[in-house]
Amino acid sequence: MTRERLYLFDTTLRDGAQTAGVDFTLEDKIEVAGMLDRLGVDYVEGGYPGANPTDTEFFAAPRTSHAIFTAFGMTKRAGRSAANDPGLQGVLRAKAEACCFVAKSWDFHVREALGITLDENLETIRDTVAASVAAGRETMVDCEHFFDGWKANRDYALACAKAAYEAGARWVVLCDTNGGTTPEEVAEIVASAATVVPAGKLGIHAHDDMGLAVANSLAAVRAGARQIQGTLNGLGERCGNANLTTLIPTLKLKPDFAERYEVGVPDESLSALAQLSRAFDELLNRPSNRHAPYVGANAFATKAGIHASAILKNPRTYEHVTPDSVGNHRRLLVSDQGGKSNLLSELARVGVEVDRSDPRLDRLLADVKAREAQGYAYEGAEASFALMAKRALGRVPDFFTVESFRVMVERRHNALGELVTMSEAVVKVTVDGEPLITAAEGIGPVNALDVALRKDLGRYQPYIADLRLTDYKVRILNGGTEAVTRVLIESTDGDGEAWTTVGVSPNVVDASFEALVDSLTYKLLKAGAPAP
Numbered sequence: 001m002t003r004e005r006l007y008l009f010d011t012t013l014r015d016g017a018q019t020a021g022v023d024f025t026l027e028d029k030i031e032v033a034g035m036l037d038r039l040g041v042d043y044v045e046g047g048y049p050g051a052n053p054t055d056t057e058f059f060a061a062p063r064t065s066h067a068i069f070t071a072f073g074m075t076k077r078a079g080r081s082a083a084n085d086p087g088l089q090g091v092l093r094a095k096a097e098a099c100c101f102v103a104k105s106w107d108f109h110v111r112e113a114l115g116i117t118l119d120e121n122l123e124t125i126r127d128t129v130a131a132s133v134a135a136g137r138e139t140m141v142d143c144e145h146f147f148d149g150w151k152a153n154r155d156y157a158l159a160c161a162k163a164a165y166e167a168g169a170r171w172v173v174l175c176d177t178n179g180g181t182t183p184e185e186v187a188e189i190v191a192s193a194a195t196v197v198p199a200g201k202l203g204i205h206a207h208d209d210m211g212l213a214v215a216n217s218l219a220a221v222r223a224g225a226r227q228i229q230g231t232l233n234g235l236g237e238r239c240g241n242a243n244l245t246t247l248i249p250t251l252k253l254k255p256d257f258a259e260r261y262e263v264g265v266p267d268e269s270l271s272a273l274a275q276l277s278r279a280f281d282e283l284l285n286r287p288s289n290r291h292a293p294y295v296g297a298n299a300f301a302t303k304a305g306i307h308a309s310a311i312l313k314n315p316r317t318y319e320h321v322t323p324d325s326v327g328n329h330r331r332l333l334v335s336d337q338g339g340k341s342n343l344l345s346e347l348a349r350v351g352v353e354v355d356r357s358d359p360r361l362d363r364l365l366a367d368v369k370a371r372e373a374q375g376y377a378y379e380g381a382e383a384s385f386a387l388m389a390k391r392a393l394g395r396v397p398d399f400f401t402v403e404s405f406r407v408m409v410e411r412r413h414n415a416l417g418e419l420v421t422m423s424e425a426v427v428k429v430t431v432d433g434e435p436l437i438t439a440a441e442g443i444g445p446v447n448a449l450d451v452a453l454r455k456d457l458g459r460y461q462p463y464i465a466d467l468r469l470t471d472y473k474v475r476i477l478n479g480g481t482e483a484v485t486r487v488l489i490e491s492t493d494g495d496g497e498a499w500t501t502v503g504v505s506p507n508v509v510d511a512s513f514e515a516l517v518d519s520l521t522y523k524l525l526k527a528g529a530p531a532p
């Protein structure tokens, strides 16, 4: 059976730039365009030339070699010709092969937001498309609020779509701008649009305000849309756009779609999708969504003992696709919800081979459950788990012993008369029987302790030279100032490996210190530091 081609249109650099808290630099945009090009999407919408200096500069040169580089803009203003509309001319001057224009298709918006007549709006759509086609651009129209418009005034919404198509638009994209449409409504409305625009020219742009953007995009495809707009990791205005890292695996791996449709993303890109998604979050300087479908760190992480035991027998028992098909990994988590199967699998993952009948395993499992009851959470602190397991098996040397630490926090006026808060820490450790005392200042008590602890570990100092702390999280486990706190510290080193350690105590400094010591010990083991 020949498969129909579906076209993927990425709007990370345009609608994604409308995400609260996201602010792309020119360099970011260049890097993301390269990522998208390598992923294999068909269109990369780079932004709105003329709207701001970054976007204008970004469009000074073509930025993709495979994907069709697309400029976004709005239809011309009513009451002036396309040639006399500076905004439209700015978009047409941009170095892009395609232009995508947002057009109003809800009568309410035409009257309220634009303040023009319905006919004038149809004319702006026609004139804008004609000018773009005449400028040699592949032209598309984003029919803003198409679904709300159709529900309010069906004939008018359809007339907008038809005007765009008849003026020469290659794609007429139906936008669920407010994200309030259900998949059933999408199916009905796309089918209705297909009566005025050939299905091969219809696209879908869905927002996620009900968590339905992916479902709505798939419903639109079933009803005839052949272009899907979306973003990396679901970025976009308010709750985001349809998430391409969910859509791409669904289109390529689920028989219902894969057998009927073809997308341009090659298999090699699919099997590196999790890495791409995480690299994009790195660029945004934000933690990845561990629960993201397909690509999240927890997408193939199993906690329940009953599930883990079955997965070890056959992973298909609890997995709808294989983790490696999207570049992800299977993990069986160790926690108070798990049994020996989880423990054995996690031990194997951290490089500890132990027989299922080894009695130390029962003690370790009991210890894990007892410590989790105190507030430790090993599923998010694999390095602390690895240390605990290796200690239970006698495989962690006492590289150093902490004799004591002291931290002081002082608020005072500095020499300039400014009020400053300073922290100082003193740490006493013993290495090879030799006492070492270090002191350090820090921006806070944990920073001061960290700096002091890592200042002098005697002969182990070279092994921790490239250690860096990258994240620090505190969680209060029960209310009030006498609460128990859990601290998670993420560390990394020159290899780029990241590991997380945990500490728990009623005292936040104590909990932090415990996690810091685990991080150092993990690094010494990893670096192959010799036992004393």
Ligand SMILES: CC(=O)SCCNC(=O)CCNC(=O)[C@H](O)C(C)(C)COP(=O)(O)OP(=O)(O)OC[C@H]1O[C@@H](n2cnc3c(N)ncnc32)[C@H](O)[C@@H]1OP(=O)(O)O
Binding pocket: 015, 018, 048, 050, 051, 052, 074, 075, 076, 077, 078, 102, 103, 104, 113, 114, 144, 177, 237
């Ligand atoms: C649904 C979407 O996501 S559409 C994409 C939205 N993205 C953006 O708005 C990001 C980039 N936008 C911008 O930088 C600015 O809004 C600009 C440069 C485009 C325009 O700035 P300004 O000229 O200062 O206008 P402002 O932003 O205040 O208002 C938008 C104007 O566009 C008009 N407009 C909105 N949509 C359209 C349209 N489809 N066709 C023609 N005009 C439109 C509005 O009526 C309003 O005009 P008015 O001020 O005469 O009432």
Ligand SMILES: CC(=O)C(=O)O
Binding pocket: 015, 102, 142, 143, 144, 145, 175, 176, 177, 178, 205, 207
């Ligand atoms: C065009 C667009 O981003 C929207 O209608 O949501």
